[in-house]
Amino acid sequence: MEELKRQHDGAELRAYLFRPEKPAPSAHGVIVYMDIHGIRPALFEICERMASFGHTVLLPDVYFRLGPYEPCTPAEAAANEALRAERRAMRAKTPVDLTASDTAVFVDLLTSNGVTGKIATVGYCMGGARAMRAAHAAPDRVALVASFHGGNLATDDPSSPHLHLDGVRARFYVGAADKDASYPPEQAALFIETLMKAGVETVHENFNGCPHGWVFHDNPRIHNAAGAERHFARLATQFSECLN
Template identity: 50%
Template sequence: MPQQIEIETADGACPAGLHVPAIPSAKGVILYMDAFGPRPALSGMADRLADAGYTVLVPDLFYRFGAYGPFATDAFGNETSRQQLMTMIRGTTQAMTESDSGAYIEALTEAGVTGPIATLGYCMGGSRALVAAAAYPERVAAALSFHGGNLASDADDSPHRRAGTIRGRVYVGSAGVDNSFPPEQSARLAEALRSAGIDHMIENYVGMSHGWAVPDHSVYDVAGAERHWKRLLTVLEEALV
């Protein structure tokens, strides 16, 4: 079970789950949530990472909006919850998460994570993981995105524009068909990372749908999720040394 903590940020108190391994570890992971908020499915994933020997922090990126959900993973199918979700997503900017990530790293340090960390994100969290890696290159040794959206869009704050300040390894696992990360964005991100000299891999999970790796999604795929775990744990083992 995680410890429930509050992290003081520039904009208030951010609730977070802190998952500590049985044997204390100096290596940590920030798990950036998908659009539906912290919930048992993400907590279970963080527990699995803790069982593998990492201290894991799961912050609530939507804390500025006060109490909510979490949302069911079919929330976009309901007009009321879809509008609420979109308001919260648009109202939680990359700049906000970048600023908050400094406090997240500090919270991990206070928990004994004195070594390198990884940033890991799903869906909307995927772009946050890359932005945090660019903002805190001295601590982030790996950034991983699974079915992350808008990683190389036309927006001014698109993560690919920050590739030049990343120093850690980057892994991107994309769904086979995902309108939020189409082939042209994949190519643009690859070019940005290669031009910046970043050790990276962008892998296409053919046949998987957006959300396949998170167990409470309707599109969850057991084989695809285990493939994601294999890639994830390998990158962490190799990069967090």
């Protein structure tokens, strides 16, 4: 893992680069959009696993405008209302609409580190919507979007990703959590219908028995190990089909 820093939007952007031990024949990359809890070891492990598929992975800290902060696991936040409120405030100060300008910098960081081919964007929780907006911001580079337990993907908010599909060329893969209040069935139906009408290739999968946040092992109450492995298997398949 290599830490990268760059000045952007009046602040120091921090990002982490993971290079594969056995690179794929073509130079493709992945941008991982974090969940609400921010940068922490569990995310590093996920990125290392993605890099093992043969692609260079970039994990940017989307909270970079707010300055340094202490790492926080979902389990710690669940047990501490003040910590939960702090993370909600950090998310509110980093709206999804910032994704357009941020993605240009993230793509440039990958390109300057040898990624000249297509890019996949992968998002968790709040990162799902950001991964989708990235496909709109960089349609010539982003070939795949993958969202896992992403929420608010089709709302009446002007920033909702289903309202930003013009020019998108990527495949959208959605791994939906079971009984997710942030992505209820009616929202999923609207999301799928909108993408179909827009001609966006879409794969939508319900992870039954896997609650919101199931991928992360640092929340033992929520984590579903089998579901997490299934999510990696889906990513491997989507990468192989779209990053070639």
